[in-house]
Amino acid sequence: MGTIWQPSLDHGQGPKYKAVIAAIRGGIETGALKEGDKLPPVRDLAWTLQITPGTVARAYTMLTESGTLLAEVGRGTFVASKAPTPEPEGPIEIDVIAHQSQKLDDHYNVNMFSPHLPSRGQASLIRKLLAEVAQEPPSGIMHYPSRIGAQPAREAVVRWLTGTPMGAFGQSDIVLSHGGQHALLLAFQAILHGRRPAILIEELSYPGFRRAAELLRADVIPLAMDADGVIPEAMEEAAKNHDAQIFCTSPEVHNPTGGFTPVARRNELVRVARKYDIQIVEDDCYRMRVERAPTYRMLAPERGWYISSLAKILTPALRIGFAIAPEGRTPDLRRVAEYNCFGLATPLIDLCAKLLTHPQIDTLAENTRQGFNVYVQSAVNILGGYDVSWRANVPYLWLRLPHGWRAGAFCQAAEAQGVQIRSAEEFVSRDARAPHAVRMAVNAGVSLESYEAAILRLRQLLDNPPEQLSV
Structure with a gap:
């Protein structure tokens, strides 16, 4: 079930995503957030707190990786039903947080230039x-x-x-x-x-x-x-x-x-x-x-x-x-x-x-295909309402941009948000006219949560074209 939890942020110094983490942990400690409570969707919480969806997504990702929250595909993010492993105290805690932040930064920058395969046992088999x-x-x-x-x-x-x-x-x-x-x-x-x-x-x-x-x-x-x-x-x-x-x-x-x-x-x-x-x-x-x-x-x-x-x-x-x-x-x-x-x-x-x-090879191949499909379906759900071409069993999507965006500018803005995608210009001859579109390959090498957060950042750009390019 959902929650009526109304967070507030400590607007002191430091990254905003850490303030979101502190607010969620505080809600759990005070009982405002109970085991099994569903947290607000990323976009809704971002609107409430007047911050970017990417900031909320980073906080959700870190708390999911630490076991505080539980993310379920198609359902949402919940307070974990089991208490997370206590975090170390003293100087060691700084090292743990630094490690988590580095891991998060790796996932925050999501490369969608080419498909990245999900790990379904291929690596172990190849090593063997x-x-x-x-x-x-x-x-x-x-x-x-x-x-x-x-x-x-x-x-x-x-x-x-x-x-x-x-x-x-x-x-x-x-x-x-x-x-x-x-x-x-x-x-x-x-x-x-x-x-x-x-x-x-x-x-x-x-x-x-x-x-x-x-x-x-x-x-x-x-x-x-x-x-x-x-x-x-x-x-x-x-x-x-x-x-x-x-x-x-x-x-x-x-x-x-x-x-x-x-x-x-x-x-x-x-x-x-x-x-x-x-x-x-x-x-x-x-x-x-x-x-x-x-x-x-x-x-x-x-x-x-x-x-x-x-x-x-x-x-x-x-x-x-x-x-x-x-x-x-x-x-x-x-x-x-x-x-x-x-x-x-x-x-x-x-x-x-x-x-x-x-x-095992046929099973591995089938699992890889199905793994791609989970990511594709998630992206389609997030980008609903925009002109997206996609197919099951195809590890990329083709997005025709709305008025206000040109492909090159959109790719630059996406990269500034930690998402790398390909402009339609890369798929035409040098002297040809390219459509205002981009290709987004599925990166199943990052967690689904990180991938969804990246797609949400693209959705935020689509929803808010820059004034100088709007029509």
Whole structure:
């Protein structure tokens, strides 16, 4: 049940969040706050005390971590039903408070540039498997990587991709890479030819597409989009005017908007690609083992290239990715990979084989996906009323800003509040006009309480655009 507790702050020197902590603890000591009492929502208490929601969120976080309060997702924050462990007295207390403050400061600054995976046991499993590889490396530690030595890892990738609608493929079709970006470069190198090749991309797209193209001195042509993805007529017009050799796309989970390209639109784009002999490179790194539509490799087996990695569902630290070429093009892709780096390091190959065939791996992946969904749903609840695009099983949100905010200014204001997000400008070509929007990746590496506090600070900015930018 709720409480009619009416706090007051000691407005002496020192951080305001510490004054909120003292007020809550005082309420508990005097009996004004009893075990099980529900505290006011962050925004309500901030309004009552005339301070920022971020200040209240910091106080709630510290008291939750110390055991004084209990936070329950979807219900609120309560006075803990069990008394917290008594805090040390004397000089030691200062050290404890300093430690808590440092921990809180780490969580107060929440990085939402890229998704941070929730910890669901991956780290422990990887450490265990690394120890096994160190003791008995199947591939040895004194030899170059080889196709034969990497076969167990490729077979493990085939198992990992079970259910992904890609048509026929086997372990011999898998080319391992140092992450998804490296796989993208390998595919580009295997395809591009001539003096002035062009790569077609979505007008809003993952910046890595452009960077990979620039490294290979290819022209980058952005294509107009609608709610279903790239407009076929825009693709055909670009193909008429450029030596378009690659169409690079993320149809399953569009980055940055989280959009989805229906099968009918994919088939229209395949028709254009066949007409102008354009290869289709599909970046599928954000498909979290949830199938909605066939890949381009299934729809156009003669020209569909498939790229993915383990970064978004297990860990980005290992840099394990893979590419699958269309029918008949595997030798080209394999040759580029071997000329590029000879292959992955043998201990990494052995780890990949063990990791992707481990009995716990499917459960870990599912728990990671569900962990992301909890954070996404929480952000959507807080940002209700604003123009937010989101989907279950996608670890980021796309926020179209209200009148009064431009993307660059909003990102700067957010960073001043300890929240780092990406402007739409990062997802368009240099000379293109960007929408007034931002991408907010889920950071499940911090507590849900800290993440919610960060989203609340963004909500505060949205509710109060600066006067000089308002309309």
